[in-house]
Every structure is written in structure tokens, then in C-alpha cells.
Amino acid sequence: MFFIKYPVVAITFAATVFSSSLLAAPFAYISNQLDDSLSIIDTAQGKVVDTISVIGKPAGVAVTPAGDKVYISTPESHGFSVFDVKKHEVIAKVPVSDGALGIAVGTDGKRIYVADWYNHNVDVIDANNYKLIKTIPVGQSPSGLVVSPDNHWLYVANRLSNSVSKVNLDDLTVTKTTLVGSHPFGLTIDSRGERIYIANVQSDNVTVIETKRMLVIATVKVNMLPYAATLALNDKRLFVTNQDDGSVSVIDTDTLKEVGLIEVGTKPEGISTHPDDRHIYVANWFDNTVTVIDGKTLQVVDTIKTGKGSRAFGLFIGK
Numbered sequence: 001m002f003f004i005k006y007p008v009v010a011i012t013f014a015a016t017v018f019s020s021s022l023l024a025a026p027f028a029y030i031s032n033q034l035d036d037s038l039s040i041i042d043t044a045q046g047k048v049v050d051t052i053s054v055i056g057k058p059a060g061v062a063v064t065p066a067g068d069k070v071y072i073s074t075p076e077s078h079g080f081s082v083f084d085v086k087k088h089e090v091i092a093k094v095p096v097s098d099g100a101l102g103i104a105v106g107t108d109g110k111r112i113y114v115a116d117w118y119n120h121n122v123d124v125i126d127a128n129n130y131k132l133i134k135t136i137p138v139g140q141s142p143s144g145l146v147v148s149p150d151n152h153w154l155y156v157a158n159r160l161s162n163s164v165s166k167v168n169l170d171d172l173t174v175t176k177t178t179l180v181g182s183h184p185f186g187l188t189i190d191s192r193g194e195r196i197y198i199a200n201v202q203s204d205n206v207t208v209i210e211t212k213r214m215l216v217i218a219t220v221k222v223n224m225l226p227y228a229a230t231l232a233l234n235d236k237r238l239f240v241t242n243q244d245d246g247s248v249s250v251i252d253t254d255t256l257k258e259v260g261l262i263e264v265g266t267k268p269e270g271i272s273t274h275p276d277d278r279h280i281y282v283a284n285w286f287d288n289t290v291t292v293i294d295g296k297t298l299q300v301v302d303t304i305k306t307g308k309g310s311r312a313f314g315l316f317i318g319k
Helices: 015-021
Strands: 027-032 037-042 047-053 060-063 069-074 079-084 089-095 100-105 111-116 121-126 132-137 142-147 153-158 163-168 173-179 184-189 195-200 205-210 215-221 226-232 237-242 247-252 257-263 268-273 279-284 289-294 299-305 313-315
Touching: 027 060, 027 069, 027 268, 027 279, 047 089, 047 299, 069 100, 079 100, 079 111, 100 142, 100 153, 100 313, 111 142, 121 142, 132 173, 142 195, 142 313, 153 184, 163 184, 173 215, 184 226, 195 226, 195 237, 205 226, 215 257, 226 279, 237 268, 247 268, 257 299, 268 313
Parallel strands: 060 100, 060 313, 142 184, 226 268
Antiparallel strands: 027 037, 037 047, 060 069, 069 079, 079 089, 100 111, 111 121, 121 132, 142 153, 153 163, 163 173, 184 195, 195 205, 205 215, 226 237, 237 247, 247 257, 268 279, 279 289, 289 299
């Protein structure tokens, strides 16, 4: 096992080198909860190119598969806002529930899923007309949501029940619920839909579940208050934000061992992988920044100033 710790300040290198490695120009959409805003980062330029007002303490983010819209949960507005990527404006505000937090979109783009923290359920919304399709009871205080690549399953982290629920998206029922660590929050799924990785805030570890049977196959120790996770490098490395020590743990998914620890900003929360499958973006709540990590070298390659209370909980980078 090796551990690498890098300073918060980005390693200096030519910006043109980084930009040229990103042939496309995907955008990262960062919810700034204390600013009531959304920072839009051009990942090729490595800077914020626009800031949009989003009222209601924005938290969760979900970019549609087509990349044409971004859904942002707004807990204090009891729902979510719809941001049109081409118009660069909020085109709808959708009331859903008392405690809208985690948000996800189906891989076909037809449904939106919103976790209701207070009422312990997930609301299913039609993406065409923003009407409620069904409310699904799950565990207590659902937070993170992730949809399987084949669009057949939804996985829900139930924070106060210390569990993860598996929802059948054909009939919108819970098929199984599995106990994990203490206070699970963010979760991610591999590209084959075979494993989910759950960050357990209070037990300082990550639970690994085999999805077919919903069996726990490993528990991996990380650092203080893990919040969310993302996969990179063909699912070979898992990156986990540790809120209380300003770091990202790196886990080898073959050995299921922690192999690196990278210092980022203060209170890192949301984390997502660039479509190049190599660069990792981390939203730092207290520093009002986004840290960019090279997943191969495990080095911090950029730090981008955003807004106050950058949270970006969910899949916040378009393709």
C-alpha cells in the first residue's frame, strides 16, 4: 500500500497542456448552497464561465444523459429547478416534497428521482411534464440516489436507517434493503451495474455491495466523515471525499484496499468524474472551490474558485 498526500494548492503546470488533453468541452455544474447559485465550469478552460441564480439552497445535481438539462434539488423550495443548458437559464421550478435532497435521472432521460429527506420516500417525476408518477417509501432520510446503467434499478442510501434500498424501476417497488455502515450518504455504481459503493459518514468507511443479490462483499476503511464517491480509470479506482480532514481517499477496486490519500480543499463533499474517465472534480464546501485531481498520477492539477458553500451532490458533469 502507498499513500500520497498533496497540498491544497494546485501543482503548477501549463494550462494549455491540461486543456489539450480534454478534446471536448464538458461542463461541470456546481451547486453553491450558501449563494443560492449554480457555477458553470468549462472543464477545457478550467474556469467558471457563468453563474446562475438558483433559489432554495441548491444541493443535489443531476445532468440529463443528453446533456441538455440539469436538475438541481432545492430543499428550501421543496423541490428542484430545471436549468436549460442552451438557454443558460432556469426554465422551471418543480415543487415535489418537504426535503428534496438527492436527485438522479434515468439513463433514458425519461424520469427524475428525488429523495425526500423528511418524509422517507423517493418521488418519481415524469421528465416531459414534471408531474408526479409515484411516491416510493424507502428507509429513513434517503439521501444519495443512483440509477443502474441498464435503467432497471434505482439504489437509495437511507441515512438514518443505515441501509441501501434497491428499487425495481419497472414496477417502482422496493425489492430489497441491505444494512450497510453508519449513516450512508453518497453512493456510486460501476459501469456494468455489478457493484455499488456507499460512503458511510459516521463509521468512516465504504460499503461495497454486489448488486444482483444485494450482498455486502467488503467494508473499506477511509478517513473522517466520508460523504460521496466516484469511479474512474475503467472502474479500477474509487475516489471518496472525506469531509472532516479535507481529503480524498483512493481505493483500488480489485484489492478493495485504500492506496492513496489526496489533500484537497476544506470540507469536500460532491465528487464526480470527467467523461475522459481520468480527471476527478471535488466540490469543497468551506473553501468555495472545486479541486481537480488527475486519477492516474493522484495529483491535484487545478483549483477553481466557485461560489459559497459548493456542494454539487450527485452526477454534476455533462458529457
